[in-house]
Amino acid sequence: MFNKNVVVIQSISGDQQPLSVVENLTHSPFCVRVYDPPFDGKKEKIIQATVDAIGVYEKTDDYVLEGWTSSLQFKVMVDLREPLIDEVEIA
16 A cells, blocks of 8 residues: 555566556455454354455464454455445444
């Protein structure tokens, strides 16, 4: 992020034109963090609700789901053609 804008870098190869990369660069992986998750085993539900609000689920590290942590961190593919969401409220 730079000045509230997403900066995405994509390498190009050989005879590929830069404009073709821009046209095909529609999604990018983002790391998402949820602070102070509940202790009562709702981690998967929180992750799913967050993912549903902002993108497509990509990956969660195993240690996140195994025990209590002060935050949940996982990867989501975000559509770069849509405005970024900076906050999601989960009931």
